[in-house]
Each structure stands twice: as structure tokens, then as C-alpha cells.
Amino acid sequence: MTDTTPTGATPEPRRRAPHFVSQEPWDPYVADKLTAEQERYYMAGQWKLMWWRFRRHKPAVVSLAFLLLMYFSTLISEFIAPYDLHTRHTRYIFAAPQSVHLFHEGSFLGPFVYGLKMERDPATLQRVYSPDKTKPQQLRFFCLGESYEFWGLIEGSFHFVCPPKDGTFFLLGTDRLGRDMFSRIVYAARISLTIGIIGIALSFALALILGGLAGYYGGWIDSVVQRITEIIKSFPHLPLWLALSAALPVTWSPLLVYFGITIILALLDWPGLGRAVRSKLLSLREEDYAAAAQMMGAKPARIIGRHLLPGFMSHLIASATLSIPSMILAETALSFLGLGLRPPITSWGVLLNEATDINVVAVNWWLMLPVVPVILVILAYQFMGDGMRDAADPYA
């Protein structure tokens, strides 16, 4: 040291600090008393704590409500859609969306639409639809309209909204065969929303089994599973999907193709979740309470079931939620490319398949509308997954 002279020290003798004693009353047991709020918190279990945490995440709660609404709608698609999935209106090919009005010439009429007048553009020969402002056609609600088979089982014709008598109601326009886009989007939600859930259930099962084996047994099993994971993860996904779905026999019924596609998606999706399972299991296995159970004489099944599984279930559900969007997107992408689901099974991706021709889309922009529910659902899943992930470990 070149410099050892204390620069800050005072040479004078230290002042003796005054002896201060607090005179406030002192109760050693004050820490033991609980408020009602604390009492409520202390009696709460894991799921309740998680729900309280989740509730604080406002976008997540809104997203959850939105998704519940969407899924509920798939249960009653027939009731919501004014037309059937396949009803064709040959007089209204590529009809533009009809907007809903409330006032006609200054007077209140309730929800109604104007009838459509079709003209041919003499130069391009394109159909041009314009509202016929003279004839307001009133919409009917909770009405009897087109008949359908509810879930293919029960005959019915009760709808939330029906087109006016002798009129049409194309809220989002029609496609090249004159089918109502709105009805088709409503029906397609059934497929698009469930393919994510079913796919994730499959990949969840795969992840639990393979990740669980790797995490619990370790050793060479772990090595093999890890390497498979890496190989799958390093494959470019799109070509692989294409190859696998092209391998599905053309002779399969559309329903079989639907399940084939979910299985393909699940097979390619599990590695991420599998890793989450493995790492969580590895870390939880080291927890003292797992060791305590072992030293009490608990068998592996009990240790896994009672101590390890509850510990990472919430995390898994959160990460599964976050991977549903990628499933939906994957299906949409495949179907868009014409390699996924095939008509008559209709998903949002299949609908978008109609929008592959830029010339058609440029004129008939409403063919792109199925993108809107896709975006909304994906966003909702992301927000909800975020909230769930934050809430997943209430003891952190």
C-alpha cells in the first residue's frame, strides 16, 4: 500500500454513545395475533391462493372470460349461426357484408338490414352489391329459421338471429359459393378451438410420461429422452408438418384427418412441455419434504402422487395454456396451405384457404375476416397464460 494514512479517522477520543431505552410498552406475543384477513389467507389452499393471485392480473381475467365465452359458443354454434355451414346462396356470390342499422330515414326501426341489389360491372363483369335503401328488412331474434341437426343429433330450427323474411343477412359477407361467412366462422370455431385443446391434451400426456420417466429415473433414460427432444426441436417445423400431413391417406374421412392432424401437432409439441416436467421433477425431488416422505417410508407412487405432482401441476397447466396458441396457429397454417383439414370439416384455417388468391382477396376483403378471431383467441390465451404463470407458484 502506498497510502496508509487514515483520511477519515478522527484523532480525538470516541464520544460515549448515550444509553437509550425505549419506554414504550412491549408485548412479546404481539406477533402471534392475527387479523381476520390473515386468518382467511392462512386457511386457503393452493388453488385458492392461485386464484387470488390470478384475479389481480386484470388482462388475464378478461381473457379468461373471453375464452370461456368463445368455448361456450362452440357448444351452441347451430343456435348462433343464422345459416348452416353449407347453405349456398347462388344469387349472392361474393356478397359484401351487410351492416346492421337501427334508424331508417330518421325514425327508429330496431335492428334491420337493407336488401342487396346485385349489378354487373359492364367493364369488368364483376358483381357489385349495393344496399337497396328503399326497403329496410327487419331482423328477427330468437326465431325459427333454417333447420339444422344440433350436434348432428337433434333436429331444430331455433336461432338467435334469423334473416328477414324473403331477405338475407350476411353480417360478414359470403364466399365464392355464396355461403355466409359469419355462420362459417362460428361453426369453424368448433374445430379450431378444440384442436388446440385435444392436441394439448395429447402432448400433455406424452410430456408427462416421457418427461416424468426422464426426470424420475434419470441416467440413460434421461439421456435418450433428452436427445430425442433435441432432435425434434431442431427440425424445421413447417416442412415436417407438411410431410406428416401429406402422409395422411387421402381415403381417410375428414374426421379421421382431424384426429390425424391433432396427433401430428401433439407429436411435435410435447418436447417443450416434457422438458418442463423433467426439470420441475428434478428440482422437486430435491425438496426436503420429498426426502421427509421417503424417510417416513413412503413408496415412490405416494411421493410422486402426493408430493411431486401437486407441486408442478399448476406450472404445467400454465405452460400448457401458453402452448395452445401455437397449436391453433399450426392448424391454421396447415389448413391455409391446404394440407391440413379438408372440407367439409371447416376450421378457421380452412376458411383462410379461400383467401390464398390475392386477386380475389383484393376485391373481396371480407374473406380475410377469419383472421380476426384467430388473433383474438391467441392473444387471450397469451394473456391468460401469463396470468396463470404468475399465479402458478403461490409460495414463491
Place this chain on the structure above:
Amino acid sequence: MKDLLRVEDLTVEFGVHEGVLRAVDKVSFSIPPGGTVALVGESGSGKSVCSQAIMGLLPRTATISSGSILFQDPRVDEGVVDIARIDRSGPAMRRIRGGQISIIFQEPMTSLSALHTVGDQIGEAVELHGARPGGPLGGQAGRKLSRAEIDALTVDMLRMVGFPDPKRALRTYPFELSGGLRQRAMIAMALVCRPALLIADEPTTALDVTIQAQILRLMKDLQSELGMALLMITHDLGVVANVADDVVVMYRGKVVESGDLHDIFRDPQHPYLKALLHAVPRFDMKPGERLQPIREIKGTTGHLLKEKPVSAPTETFNPDAPVLKVRHVTKTFRIRKADTLMEQLMGGGTTRAIRAVNDVSFDVMRGECLGLVGESGCGKTTLSKMLMRGISADAGQGGRVVFDDWGRKIDVMSLEGADLNRFRTKLQFIFQDPFGSLNPRMTVYDILVEPLVIHGIGDDAYRREMVAELMEMVGLDRRHLSRYPHSFSGGQRQRIGIARALALRPDMVICDEPVSALDVSIQAQILNLLKDLQKQLGLTYLFISHNLAVVDYIADRIAVMCAGRLVELAPAGELFRNPMHPYTKALLSAVPMPDPDARLDLGALMEGKASDPSVWPEPFRDDGKTPLFWTEAEPGHYVRVSRPNGREVV
């Protein structure tokens, strides 16, 4: 202002979910230039929040709602700065932080960045703050320094904190250093800018006693050399008595008593401080003297617990025979480095053997408490896990563990299946960490009833009653059985852990550092509870701890372990009166006592060599070549030496 730092009526509040939490409540104290003030308190007392407020490091949710923190560095004439009033992230605060006031944290393992060399991390502070006023390199204060100047300053600093080869240390990464050296590097980082005030937040809590003593000595030396003031934040009254000039005692955010070190220890006035001083185990306690915890547990043992033990004694039962005999137990860990898939599958790669427990033999007598003392990494936890059959011992080394189940001899190492399960009811375990050892997703009832369910003991009604009795046995309310562990404090959780260990009514319990994660006053509570339960239920303990004073309080005999081997074993009083082994002596001399007149003899420390068997003096030296023997030097007093001057055992 004559003081370097004056805290006046400081109040810090946190916005939390339930409202506003007052963490620090009208706290006042002052630090003279070059002086040492200790801020003492248990967890939740607000002492760390005070230090954060001084450093301007309070979290975003915290606000200083009143009071001031006046700071004046006598070396620069900037006048008095009120840290409570300036922007926490502004340039003024940045100039003070790290330059004029520095902090060292508790955890040397995580306080250093793993990605930068020690030299870079220490040099960074100088790089940011520039030359210090009137510093060795001269020039204007704050002048940017060149790389060579920074390196020179850093090497200088590393030499001061005792790095054996400072030039080389410049280029080492933290993972290459031991805990003690990392803490030295932390200190070097804090001091390289020559701050006027160093805040040490529990700087030695994570360290072993011998290392702790070295670090305390180093801090004292550096303080007098650099003339800085020291604010020591700690819960350990022993550390306080050894370093402080003034003491400030905090409880739940308030200062309950403050004053000169001698006033505080000789003439404590406040009931909290008095109670705290009575709660610390000391070496000079009279036999049978009880610690007085601040809150005593009023436990009751119900009739189910008092019922006859599960096993009836056989005819050959000898109550004087040891309940647990451990002979020549060895555990080697092989660390395999297998990088490729091929190596992992085929078992290739390179292996390195580490002998965690090396030929250990001892007896635990029925009804006694055997203390097992050693520093971190000495193998004591590995040993306990082997006894619990959590890890298997090395085979083929002739190691044997025999448990005496009231006359029936159980060979613990060879138990399998149902026999092993039955043995689990005889020997139970209490964990160190009260937070990790209880499953947060189960209610207390489920936690306590689990051992009974696993072993199929009793019907529903019996289990319900038994669990309630267990709860009351450890002084907790039976109405709280439906709560979850997160609603209990550390001490209460540890009591639940104890209740769970006793649910199967074992004959023997291994306690692995059961109080080292707890506050002093809670520690006394748990120690007394363990003592009472031992008497009431006739238990035998193997009590593992790194804290000699704690072991001295609870154990009848003490075994000292170092580097995988037992080095000394003696009755508690005898060991403290007449320690023979140099390691035991080093341990004893390194424990700071809460008595300002019995300060550590810091000069007598074996500079970090105490736990290295190859540098112990003859005849204790263990170089791996000279044969050493486990020798009874005096009746009941065993020690490991090279020349057997007594009778060799086992």
C-alpha cells in the same frame, strides 16, 4: 455535523397487498467517523431495510415517509447530504453509493457475478467512480483512471484482503474461490474506492466459524488501516460483542435500546434485550441451567403419546448398550464427467472420487444426546443421511450400522422392503430448513397424519386424536390443523417438523441443524422443546450442528468431525475444558461469545489452515501416509492421533 452519518426519526413504509406495512418506525442513530455501530435484531426487525435506505437501494414499493439520513464525508467538502431526500437513482446517489458508502452482503456465493473475473468486478467500482480525492494516484477527484492504474489499485486491494497471490486472483472467476475467499473478494470490491462508511449486512452469517473469525479480523484490520466507519448489521450477539463500539437494538421496526457496547451488555434495561441475552447459549452456563426464550412453549403430552413404546424389550435387552452402533462407515461420491451421449450410455468419461465420510465409528447410548459438530462440507449431513438410509454407504468396506431395538439387533445397512419400512418408525429425522421440509400444498393435518397413514397406524378417530396431541405437544393450537404451512413462522414450522418426526414415536431422532435457520430467541425455544421432549418421551438424539455453543447446551457427548473423519469425541464438559485436537481447539477459539470482555483472540487463528488435516501439528497430522488411530486418551475422551498412547478402540 460531527457525525459521519446521522439517521433521525427514519420511517420506511412498504405498500403491500393488505395495506401499508411500517418496516422501520422512527429509528434514530448516528455513526461517528471511523466508529463501528452494530445494528442488532432478529428477522423482520427492519435492520436490513435501514441499510437499504442508507444505500438508496430501497425497493420500489418502499417509501421513506419521514425522517432524514444525513451524511457528510469529511474528506470532501460537499456539506451535509440528506440521503432520504435525494433521488434514489439520480447521479448524486450514484456518486455516494459505492464511492462514499459501500455495502457487503450476506451471501458471497450469489453476490459475485459468475461471468466476470474477480479483478473486473473489483475494478468496476474504480472505473465508475474514478480517482478518489487525495488518493494514491493523485490528480483531481473523479479523474478517469487508465486500465493499468485500475489493475494496480485492484491488486493492491486484493493483497490487503489477504489473497495469497493477488496478481493471479485478478484473473480468477468466482467459482474457483472458496466461500471465505469470495467474501474477501466482496470486501475488496466494497473497499476499493475507500468509502467513508462500510455497511456489512450479515457479512459472516453464511460462513463457518473459523472463516467468520478470519473475516471479522480482516474487517477490523482494514477499518483501522483505512479509517472508515463500519455499520454492522447482524443478528449474532457474539459478533456484536466482538466488533462494535456502539449497539442499536431493533425489534419490529423500532429501536428498543441503544448505547455503548459495554452499557448494552453489562446493563441491559429493555425486557427484549434482557430476554435476548438470556436466550443465547453460552459456554459458561451452569449444568442444568435453562435458556430463557422470549416466548416459552407450553407443550403438553397427551395420553396417546405417553403409551408404552411400540416395541417391548426382549429378555436380552441391555439398557446400557448403545442404541446405535456405527462402525467403519465410508461414503465415496464419484463425480463422473460424461460429455457425450455415447459416454453416458456406455459409462465412459472420467471419474473423480470424493470421500465424504471416511471410516467413521461411534456409539450413541440409549437416552443420550450425542452432538456432532463440524463445518460445512465435513460430511456430517452425508453421515446422517446414510444412517437414515437416504444414501447407501460404500459396500465392501466392512461398514456396519447396528440399531438396538430393545434387544433386537437390526443391521441397518442390509434392510430391505418391509423390514426397512418397520425400521423407519424407530429412527426419524428433523430437517434444517423449516420452509423446505413441509409440503406447502398440504394442510398441517395432512402433514402430521401422513406418517400414520403410510404405516397404517390406527383408525380415523385415533389418527385425529394423535395428530391433535402432536400439535399440542409442540405447543401449537389444535384448531390450526386445517391451516397451511405458509401461515406459520419459521419457529412454528420447525415445531411442526418435530411433531411429524415424533408421530411414529421413534426411539431415536437425528436432528440435522434444527435451529441454524432460526432467530436466537426462537432457537432457545426449540432447543428447550427438544430437551423437554427428550425427557418426556425418553428419546435418543443425534444432534448435528455447526454451532458449538448450541451443541454444548443440548448434548451430553460431542463428536467433532472434519474432512470426513471424526477427530475427537468426549463428554461435553470435558471437550470444552480439555480439547486435545488442534481442530477442536481452533473451532473453540473461533466462536464469538456475547461478552465484550471475552473478545476473540483473533491473533491465535490458524489462517484458514484449521480444517486442512495435512497441516495439523504432530501427532495429529493426516497426510494420508502415517497411520492414525482412534485412541481413548482419557476415559471417554477419544481422539485421532498417529501414536497410540492409549488403548485402541474398535
